[in-house]
Amino acid sequence: MKRLDAAGRMRFPRFVFIVCICLYLLPLPAVLYAQSIEDALARSGYTAADRGAITDFFARIDREEVPVELLLPKLEEGVSKRISAPRVLEALEREAQFLRRSRALILGVTEQGALLSDRALWARTANLLAGGIPESEIEGLIHLCLANVEGYRPATYLYVALKDWGLPRQSAFELIDALLKSPIAPESYMGVMNLLAAGRRRRIAPDEIVRRIRRSAAQSLTIEELERWIY
Amino acid sequence: MDLLRRTSLAIVVGGALMLAALFPAAAYTPSLLLGLYGQRIVSEDQGGQSALRMSGLLSWRSALADNVSVALYAGSSLDRTLTSNGMFLDSHSLSLDSLLRGEAGSIFLEGGLSGSLQGTLEGQSPYIRPDWKIGGERRYNNRVASVAYSGYCLRQSQGTGDSLFQGLQLGLASYPSVRLRYGFEILGAWEHWIEENSNDLIAALKASTGGLAGYFLDWSMAAQAGIRQCELSGESNLFFELEGDAAWSPHRQVSLEAGVFTRAEIYYLTAQPVSVPGFLSAGIDFRGDWTPNDRIFLVTELSASRSFPDEPDENMWYFLGRLGVEFSL
Numbered sequence: 144m145k146r147l148d149a150a151g152r153m154r155f156p157r158f159v160f161i162v163c164i165c166l167y168l169l170p171l172p173a174v175l176y177a178q179s180i181e182d183a184l185a186r187s188g189y190t191a192a193d194r195g196a197i198t199d200f201f202a203r204i205d206r207e208e209v210p211v212e213l214l215l216p217k218l219e220e221g222v223s224k225r226i227s228a229p230r231v232l233e234a235l236e237r238e239a240q241f242l243r244r245s246r247a248l249i250l251g252v253t254e255q256g257a258l259l260s261d262r263a264l265w266a267r268t269a270n271l272l273a274g275g276i277p278e279s280e281i282e283g284l285i286h287l288c289l290a291n292v293e294g295y296r297p298a299t300y301l302y303v304a305l306k307d308w309g310l311p312r313q314s315a316f317e318l319i320d321a322l323l324k325s326p327i328a329p330e331s332y333m334g335v336m337n338l339l340a341a342g343r344r345r346r347i348a349p350d351e352i353v354r355r356i357r358r359s360a361a362q363s364l365t366i367e368e369l370e371r372w373i374y
Numbered sequence: 375m376d377l378l379r380r381t382s383l384a385i386v387v388g389g390a391l392m393l394a395a396l397f398p399a400a401a402y403t404p405s406l407l408l409g410l411y412g413q414r415i416v417s418e419d420q421g422g423q424s425a426l427r428m429s430g431l432l433s434w435r436s437a438l439a440d441n442v443s444v445a446l447y448a449g450s451s452l453d454r455t456l457t458s459n460g461m462f463l464d465s466h467s468l469s470l471d472s473l474l475r476g477e478a479g480s481i482f483l484e485g486g487l488s489g490s491l492q493g494t495l496e497g498q499s500p501y502i503r504p505d506w507k508i509g510g511e512r513r514y515n516n517r518v519a520s521v522a523y524s525g526y527c528l529r530q531s532q533g534t535g536d537s538l539f540q541g542l543q544l545g546l547a548s549y550p551s552v553r554l555r556y557g558f559e560i561l562g563a564w565e566h567w568i569e570e571n572s573n574d575l576i577a578a579l580k581a582s583t584g585g586l587a588g589y590f591l592d593w594s595m596a597a598q599a600g601i602r603q604c605e606l607s608g609e610s611n612l613f614f615e616l617e618g619d620a621a622w623s624p625h626r627q628v629s630l631e632a633g634v635f636t637r638a639e640i641y642y643l644t645a646q647p648v649s650v651p652g653f654l655s656a657g658i659d660f661r662g663d664w665t666p667n668d669r670i671f672l673v674t675e676l677s678a679s680r681s682f683p684d685e686p687d688e689n690m691w692y693f694l695g696r697l698g699v700e701f702s703l
Binding site for chain 2: 301304307308309310330331333334336337339340341343344345346347348349350351354355358359362364365366367368371372373374
């Protein structure tokens with residue numbers, strides 16, 4: 144004990160040390176992002192005025208509490224493809240607008256902002272908006288996923304695939320609701336597309352397959368197990 | 375006569391009660407499919423042959439409880455050859471399976487009966503073939519271990535191919551994700567040839583893989599190698615099989631399937647003075663359909679295969695083309 148004290152434990156308590164580290168690390172991401180923006184602009188060959196406009200844009204975004212890290216890839220992509228500054232700025236503004244609308248959508252469904260702390264969820268919602276999915280449908284998906292937030296991304300990818308495949312909105316919602324309430328792992332949700340296609344090959348109408356999945360999903364641990372109960 | 379009437383009544387009442395028990399509120403809506411096709415088969419030994427086909431398929435599954443289900447599948451097809459002495463050919467199948475699942479696994483029991491009264495368009499003589507299977511699976515996270523006993527008895531009106539087959543199968547399948555699955559199976563079997571009163575022993579290993587590519591394409595591949603040890607001289611062989619399938623449905627209105635296969639047999643105890651006696655066959659098949667409304671399906675099927683036995687005069691091409699319409703009721 145004396146040896147530890149002599150080594151400084153008592154003079155520099157662990158609690159104080161941890162707090163100092165946390166305080167040091169807390170602003171680090173913002174510094175890193177600022178540095179990343181500077182680095183990207185330094186490589187860009189843009190004029191000083193263009194660089195200033197982009198820097199101002201990111202400063203404004205940061206004040207609006209829109210996650211800067213979700214927009215950085217867009218800037219870096221534009222710079223690496225040698226796209227002109229006005230077009231990059233235009234793309235950034237459009238992306239920022241999708242993120243703002245995403246925040247409004249999420250807060251519109253649930254007053255608690257906990258969902259917004261999940262940057263991936265926020266970004267995925269912006270992607271859905273950019274992909275032309277109507278806000279009412281995204282709101283519906285957020286509603287379905289409130290009790291199973293980790294299922295949101297796989298569920299939304301599945302939803303887009305179901306719509307592309309031709310399933311009506313209501314059937315797609317019912318199917319996703321059944322999956323979210325089941326013990327099936329979210330990363331397996333895309334396997335449902337194969338169930339629909341295989342059911343179709345057996346000439347079972349997709350709406351009937353959806354009914355069967357709704358009935359059996361709650362008792363199925365995996366997609367493979369579910370498959371054995373619906374044909 | 376009275377006894378016959380009572381027996382008939384008992385069967386009818388018993389059957390009705392059994393159906394009522396199997397048809398609780400949890401039963402799925404039965405699927406009934408009717409099909410009408412025109413088809414042409416061309417083979418080197420029999421030349422071209424055109425035919426009309428009518429088919430029907432009934433499938434139905436019912437959950438008796440949360441962890442018990444039964445399913446019934448019944449299918450029939452009737453072919454009429456379009457020749458001057460046109461004849462009817464047919465094939466039928468009926469199967470019933472039940473599934474019982476627990477927390478860590480499941481038990482399944484399957485039984486079926488297939489046959490033909492007039493023979494089939496593919497050249498099979500009239501036959502009857504009951505089959506059965508019982509097995510179980512146990513799940514360990516994303517791995518499934520399985521064991522199954524299966525068998526069939528084939529009786530034909532002509533030929534010397536009647537046999538009784540019984541096999542034991544051990545399997546291990548892994549599902550690391552929906553994008554990739556793979557499995558490994560060991561099969562040990564015994565086949566008794568009834569007319570010859572001889573026996574074969576069969577052992578085989580099979581490896582398979584498959585998965586989803588994107589959201590709309592499912593693929594699978596399998597390779598099998600085995601040995602058949604026959605009591606009859608010259609029949610023992612090593613066999614190897616490769617097969618692959620892909621199914622693509624980019625939209626609910628369209629489905630496309632394609633498959634390839636090849637099989638090789640090497641007779642290692644032949645009595646014939648042939649340097650490398652063997653047999654090789656390979657083929658491809660394609661199936662596509664389109665539906666405007668999930669009720670009516672326009673269907674096309676194409677397949678081609680060729681066998682390459684050691685005797686050159688037995689080399690044979692086989693083509694099948696089929697166009698039809700199916701009605702889902």
